[in-house]
Amino acid sequence: MTQPVEIPAEAVADEPTAPAARPPRPRNAERTRARILAAALRDFSARGINGARVDAIALRAGTNKRMLYYYFGSKDGLFRAVLRHRLTEQAPPAAQRDRTSAGRIANLQDRMADSRDYVRLLMWEALERSDRAAIENEDLRRAAFDDWVAAIETAQRDGTIPADLDARQLVLSELALAIFPFAFPQLTRLVTDRSPSDPAFKAERRTFLERLGAHLTHREA
Amino acid sequence: MTQPVEIPAEAVADEPTAPAARPPRPRNAERTRARILAAALRDFSARGINGARVDAIALRAGTNKRMLYYYFGSKDGLFRAVLRHRLTEQAPPAAQRDRTSAGRIANLQDRMADSRDYVRLLMWEALERSDRAAIENEDLRRAAFDDWVAAIETAQRDGTIPADLDARQLVLSELALAIFPFAFPQLTRLVTDRSPSDPAFKAERRTFLERLGAHLTHREA
DNA sequence: ATGTTAACTATCTGGTTAGTACGTTAGCGC
């Protein structure tokens, strides 16, 4: 007998239930599309591309499987749409990004703490789509990172950030410091004895990241 | 029609083939167990718990599915055995661990570069088993990390490593810096324009990590 | 009011898969 493989409680999207016995809602393409995307975000984040069930997503969206194929063509197409949507809709406005203050890494970690689903999406992307020649929304993402790198380089010329550190490697490292605890909660628990979602953990790590930021800032600045 | 979901080329364990038309090998429990573990490591690393196929693992091991259940009880039991095996067999001897030199993070990253399969195993563990109350081999792993933390704390008392940084948070951060690029190759490519397996990337990052290590070392030391 | 099409639903299909029932045999102790 196929045992449906158990799903991590922490990550789980609860059993999908249609959002009430549906009195035939008026037709509304945008609304249906949006509901499918939202449902897919939940399930893909919890179970990945292979693990998510197309029927479950449709049920959660209060529609049926056919609509999903109608709008997104395939399961993989839906995943790409989810990633694209999460990337464009939830990105913080470019203007108000803190990339050079001493507390920047701590702030980034706070953003990541509120984006656990996005972190998991990135992990599934890495594991289940790592071959795909094209990275989803490559241009957009690359532009955002280039922007970030440029901000670091400016700060290096200003003397705020040590100039001996390669800017791109530094960006990668700041991402690593902010994302890693949420990506590997089991390692976080083993090392620090706290769950990454524990407010005490976040506070401790904030303090740590602020001090680390201080060590990575020229004193004469 | 079920399209077997495509698998990342980079991560792929090639199609399993029985290791020759088998003239009935003499019975050998240890050898069979070991072959199953090795095959399972490949497939679980490439495709995860849900994604790996029990029949494919058995075929690759040159045995059949029944043997796998005979020795490991279930698919999940096999995954746990693989993790346990990888943890105990491949861990570097406790004596020769470099935890406090300025190049320690760079060295750790080199170890991780040779352990891509292990990194992926940790990711699958995080994604597909994050609820399990018990972390696999918790005692062993916790002990190894405690050891590491203690080494850092000693170095802090010696003044080699800044004492204002929480030792546990620092261990977590060093893991993050060393593992992240291999865990998220797509982000690494977006940020640095290089694949993490590219020798040029590894060299650049080594330089970076060494300099970062220097910034995290008291000058007066 | 009528035709057209976008939006929507119900049901089927062909292939896959974890786990099992049940049978066979090698090798060891005596």
Added chain:
DNA sequence: GCGCTAACGTACTAACCAGATAGTTAACAT
């Protein structure tokens, strides 16, 4: 040589699931 058990093999089942087929209906334009 004999019996016992660990080691091994075959074939099956019950369930699952992505995607397809074949429709129906609401809304809008003319």
